[in-house]
Amino acid sequence: MSTTPLSPTDRTTLHRNRTRARTERSALYEILDDGLICHLGVVVDGSPRVIPTGYGRIDDTLYVHGSTGAASLRAAPSQEICVTVTHLDGIVLARSLFHxxxxxxxxxxxxxxxxxxxxxxxxxxxxxxxxxxxxxxxKTARRPTPKEMAATSVLALSLEEASVKMRQGGPLDDDEDYALDVWAGVLPVHRTFGEPVPDPRLRPGIPVPPHIADRA
Structure with a gap:
């Protein structure tokens, strides 16, 4: 796994709020490894599309998959694409709406x-x-059959060119607004998993496996 810093390019260099940029490759890994869904930006027949999809990472390669019939996956290898992953950690409530x-x-x-x-x-x-x-x-479910593999397309995208941006902390109001009688602070946002819901056609006696139950 690469430990080199992110390599800045014109489109990965922040020109606004530069203090929010992170250049450590480990920060990129942490964001990707903590996410569940990415958004794939691609142009199909001259029209931009942003497709939410599952993804996975192996070292410095990002993998996305879908049907071989998906227009976005067919068009992507012939062009530059953009993949984004975002975590919302909190709503920052300031004394002024602007902030x-x-x-x-x-x-x-x-x-x-x-x-x-x-x-x-x-x-x-x-x-x-x-x-x-x-x-x-x-390790639990049935592996894909050759027919299923043939119907599935997998794209690999290098993590060579990437940008990482973060914001943490409370509101930053104008000095004169700190005297306002308005509550200010952060409303944290957390991701949680609920209790597993069994398939109605699940055969009796099959328990929820530990790797699923432990996440609830």
Missing amino acids: HSVNYRSAVVYGVPRTVTDPDEKLAGLRAVTERLAPGQW
Whole structure:
């Protein structure tokens, strides 16, 4: 796994609120490894599309998958794309509406993806996507059949060009506004999992596996 800093480019260098930028590659890994869904930005037939999708990471490669019939996945390897992952950590409530904000962690990755054709890498990419959403599920559920693999497209995107931006902390009001009788502070936002809901067609006697129950 690479420990080198993020390499700045024109489009990954922040020109506003530069103090929110992070240049450590470890910060990029942490954001990606804490997320569940990314947004894939791609141009299809001259029109921009932003597609929410699952993803997985292996070292410095990001993997996304979908149907071989998906227009976005067919178009992506021929162009520059953009993948984003964002975590909302809090609503920042200031004394003035102008200074309201949010605490967040975000990553933006640029590059030209490639369609994964090597069977072993394709399987590894699908495992990374599965384990990102449900750690432990790859060892529990049935593996994809050759027909299912043929119907699935996997894209690989290098993490070479990426930007990381964060905001943490309370509101930053104008000096004169601190005298206002208006509550100010942060409303934290947390991600939680509920109790697992069994499939109505689940055969009796099959318990919730520990790797799922432990997340509830």
